Amino acid sequence: MKPFSRLLAITQKEVRQMRRDRLTFAMIFGMPLMQLLMFGYAINMDVRNLKTAIADEANTSLSREFVLQLSQTQVTDIVEYVDTVKQLEQRMREGEISVGVAIPSDFDRRIVDNRRAAAHILVDGSDPTTSGIVEALRDMPIRLDTSPDIELPYLIEVRNYYNPEGRTPVNIIPGLIGVILTMTMMLFTAQAIVRERERGNLELLINTPVTSAELMVGKVIPYIVIGMVQLALTVWMGQLLFDVPVRGSLIDLYLAASLFITANLALGLFVSTAVKTQFQAMQLTFFLILPSILLSGFVFPFDGMPTFAQWIGEALPITHFIRLTRGIMLREAELGDMPIALIYLGVFTLVAMTAAALRFSKRLD
Amino acid sequence: MNAELAIRASGLSKHFGGLVAVDQLDLDVPKGQIYGFLGPNGSGKSTTIRMLCGLLTPTEGSAKVLGVDVPGDAKVLKPRIGYMTQKFSLFGDMTVLENLEFIADIYSYPHHKRQSRIDELLEKYDLADRTRQFAGTMSGGQKQRLALACAVLHHPELLLLDEPTSAVDPQSRRDFWANLFRLAETGTTIMVSTHYMDEAERCHRLAILDRGVKVADGSPQELQAATGMHIVEVLADDPYRAQTAIATLGEVVSVTQLGVRLRVLVPQRVDDAQGIVDRCLQAADVSADTRLVSASLEDVFVAVTLKPQGAAA
Numbered sequence A: 001m002k003p004f005s006r007l008l009a010i011t012q013k014e015v016r017q018m019r020r021d022r023l024t025f026a027m028i029f030g031m032p033l034m035q036l037l038m039f040g041y042a043i044n045m046d047v048r049n050l051k052t053a054i055a056d057e058a059n060t061s062l063s064r065e066f067v068l069q070l071s072q073t074q075v076t077d078i079v080e081y082v083d084t085v086k087q088l089e090q091r092m093r094e095g096e097i098s099v100g101v102a103i104p105s106d107f108d109r110r111i112v113d114n115r116r117a118a119a120h121i122l123v124d125g126s127d128p129t130t131s132g133i134v135e136a137l138r139d140m141p142i143r144l145d146t147s148p149d150i151e152l153p154y155l156i157e158v159r160n161y162y163n164p165e166g167r168t169p170v171n172i173i174p175g176l177i178g179v180i181l182t183m184t185m186m187l188f189t190a191q192a193i194v195r196e197r198e199r200g201n202l203e204l205l206i207n208t209p210v211t212s213a214e215l216m217v218g219k220v221i222p223y224i225v226i227g228m229v230q231l232a233l234t235v236w237m238g239q240l241l242f243d244v245p246v247r248g249s250l251i252d253l254y255l256a257a258s259l260f261i262t263a264n265l266a267l268g269l270f271v272s273t274a275v276k277t278q279f280q281a282m283q284l285t286f287f288l289i290l291p292s293i294l295l296s297g298f299v300f301p302f303d304g305m306p307t308f309a310q311w312i313g314e315a316l317p318i319t320h321f322i323r324l325t326r327g328i329m330l331r332e333a334e335l336g337d338m339p340i341a342l343i344y345l346g347v348f349t350l351v352a353m354t355a356a357a358l359r360f361s362k363r364l365d
Numbered sequence B: 001m002n003a004e005l006a007i008r009a010s011g012l013s014k015h016f017g018g019l020v021a022v023d024q025l026d027l028d029v030p031k032g033q034i035y036g037f038l039g040p041n042g043s044g045k046s047t048t049i050r051m052l053c054g055l056l057t058p059t060e061g062s063a064k065v066l067g068v069d070v071p072g073d074a075k076v077l078k079p080r081i082g083y084m085t086q087k088f089s090l091f092g093d094m095t096v097l098e099n100l101e102f103i104a105d106i107y108s109y110p111h112h113k114r115q116s117r118i119d120e121l122l123e124k125y126d127l128a129d130r131t132r133q134f135a136g137t138m139s140g141g142q143k144q145r146l147a148l149a150c151a152v153l154h155h156p157e158l159l160l161l162d163e164p165t166s167a168v169d170p171q172s173r174r175d176f177w178a179n180l181f182r183l184a185e186t187g188t189t190i191m192v193s194t195h196y197m198d199e200a201e202r203c204h205r206l207a208i209l210d211r212g213v214k215v216a217d218g219s220p221q222e223l224q225a226a227t228g229m230h231i232v233e234v235l236a237d238d239p240y241r242a243q244t245a246i247a248t249l250g251e252v253v254s255v256t257q258l259g260v261r262l263r264v265l266v267p268q269r270v271d272d273a274q275g276i277v278d279r280c281l282q283a284a285d286v287s288a289d290t291r292l293v294s295a296s297l298e299d300v301f302v303a304v305t306l307k308p309q310g311a312a313a
Helices: A004-018 A020-041 A061-072 A085-093 A107-112 A130-136 A168-199 A200-203 A211-241 A251-276 A279-296 A307-315 A317-330 A338-357 B047-054 B073-079 B096-106 B109-126 B138-152 B170-185 B199-202 B219-227 B241-247 B274-285 B297-306
Strands: A049-058 A076-082 A099-103 A120-123 B005-016 B021-029 B036-039 B060-065 B066-072 B080-085 B159-161 B189-194 B205-210 B214-218 B230-234 B255-259 B261-267 B288-293
Touching: A004 A020, A004 A211, A004 B096, A020 A085, A020 A168, A020 A211, A049 A085, A049 B199, A061 A076, A061 A099, A061 A107, A076 A085, A085 A099, A085 A120, A107 B261, A120 B230, A130 A251, A130 B073, A168 A200, A168 A211, A168 A317, A211 A251, A211 A338, A251 A317, A307 A317, A317 A338, A317 B060, A317 B170, B005 B047, B005 B189, B021 B047, B021 B060, B021 B159, B021 B189, B021 B214, B036 B047, B036 B096, B036 B170, B047 B060, B047 B189, B066 B073, B066 B109, B080 B138, B096 B109, B096 B274, B138 B159, B138 B170, B159 B170, B189 B199, B189 B255, B199 B297, B205 B297, B214 B219, B219 B230, B219 B297, B230 B241, B230 B274, B230 B297, B241 B255, B241 B261, B255 B297, B261 B274, B261 B288, B274 B288
Parallel strands: A049 A076, A049 A099, B036 B189, B036 B205, B080 B159, B159 B189
Antiparallel strands: A099 A120, B005 B021, B005 B060, B060 B066, B205 B214, B230 B261, B230 B288, B255 B261
C-alpha cells in the first residue's frame, strides 16, 4: 500500500502544478486545435482546379467533347481559350496557367491513329506536385461516343481506394493524431525531470523515500489522460470539420493510442534524464520531432524514401502508430491485423522506460 | 561508544575531476547534539553533507550514519533523516499546506495522524495563518520555516541542514536557532553548515573546514582555548597606518581590522607578543593602546585557515 500512496502523491502534485501553469494547460488543448485547422484547411495537397488554358486548333465536335470531359474532372479549371500553342507557352511562362492543352487541327484524324498522340498537354514542371498529377491526367479515360470502336493507347483508369475524392484531410488526420501526441507528450515529459532539477526540487525529492520508478510512473500518469483527451478532441474535430471517418473500432484506436502515448512519454522521460537544462531538453525534443514528421510517412510516402531513411522511419514509434491509425480509421482494420506495429510500440516503451529509470539515479553525481 | 555517535566518517574524500572538494575527512558526531560545519564557500561543507545522506558517492573513505553504511544502504537511511537544502527546494507553485501534505504522503506518514501533525507544525513554525499561500511568494524567513517544518515532519533522528540561514534576516536567524535547540532537546541530532561565526558559536561541537580539509574540531570553548595564538588587540588613532606597520613584523600571522580595533595574531611560541607589537608601533610613530585578549571563534577561524599546521592543537 505504501508505494502506491507515494505514486499517487507524485501524480497529484503533477496535476496540481499543471493546472496552475496556464500556458501548459492552454497548449494541451490549443496544440491539437491549431494543427488540425492548419493541416485540414491551409495545407492542402489535393491537386484540383489547376489553371488550364486550351488551344483548340481543330475546333470540331470531337475536340469540343474532349475539352468538356477534361473540365469535368475538376482537376483542371479552364480559365482561358487561346488560338495557338505559342500563346499557351507564353501564358505558362507568365505563370498564369499550370496546364496547357494543345489540340492540333488534325485532332479527328490523330484520334484514330495510334502512332501519334491526339493532343498535347503542357505542364508547368516547376511545381513538383502539378507535374505528378498531370501524368495521371494523361492516363485519364476519355471516351468519345462518336468513335465507339476506337481504343486509345493509354486508357488506364486511376482508382483511389479509401479516399476516392482524394481529400487531403482524410489522409492527414490519422497521421496528425500521431504528430500531435508526439509533440505534446515529448515536450511536456522532456521537461518533467529536468525542470525539477533546475528548480532544486529534485535534491529534496531524491532525499525522500520515493523510488525512481514511483517518480517516473507518477509523473507520466497525468499525461496519459491528457493524451487521451487530445486524441478524442482530434478525432471529434476531424469528423465535425472534415468528415474524417473512424471506420474501425474506436476501442482499438484508443488502445493503440495508449500504447503510443506511453512510448512517447517514456522517450520524453529518457530525454529528461539525459539533459541538464530545460533548454537542452527543448533542443533535443525538436531534434527528435523533426524526423517524426518527415520520415514517418505522415506527409511523404514511406515507400518513396531511400532505404536509409526508411530505417530511421521504422525506428520511430510514430511510423508504427500512423500505420495503426490509418488502418483502423480508414481501412477498417483491427489491431490483430497489424501485430508488428503493436509489438514494436510495446518493446520501445519497455526499453525507453527502463533506460530512463536506470539513467535517473537517486544521486547527484 | 559507537552507539553514542550519529555519524562516524573516516577518510571521506570526494574528487570532482581534478578538484579535491573534500580531502580525507574524519568526523565523529555525537547523538543529540548540534554539530556545526564552519567554513568559507567552496570549503566542502555541502559536498560532505551530500555524501552523508547518500546523494554523492565518496571517492574514498566510508561513513556510518545512524549505524547505516553510506552510500551503500542510503535507501534504508532516507526515512530516518531530514535534509534541508541550501536553496529552497519545496514547490513554489503549491501552497504551504499542499507542500506539507505532499511531504507527509512521500514519507508515508500514517494517515490518521497526518492532520494533527501538520497542524502542530504549522503552529510551531508560525505558519498557521499562511496555509493557503503559495510557497514561492513567501519571504526568506517564511520559506526557511516551511522547509524546516517539511524536513522534520516525519520525526527524523538526524537532521542535516545545509546553510539554512543564508537567506534570512537576523531576527529569523535567532528564531530558527531557538527551534533547532528545541529539536536537539527532544533527541534529534542536528548537523548544520554555516559561514556565520555567531551561529558556529551556538553549536555544541563544530568542525572547521578549509579547502576540503578539516583543520580543527571540538567545542567552541576548546577551539578558542587551543588556538596556539596570542591575540593582541590594538586600539589606534589611525588603524590603517598601524596595520601597515604591524603587517611587516615577521612574527605576526594575521592582522584583522574590526572597526577602529585591530586583532593581531601572534603564535604562542613567541614570547612577549604584546611588547613586540608595542615597539613596532612606537618605531612607526603610531599612537595606540594594546592589550592581550582571549581568542574569539573568528580568531580561531583565521588562525586555523591561515596556518593549519600551527593550529592542529
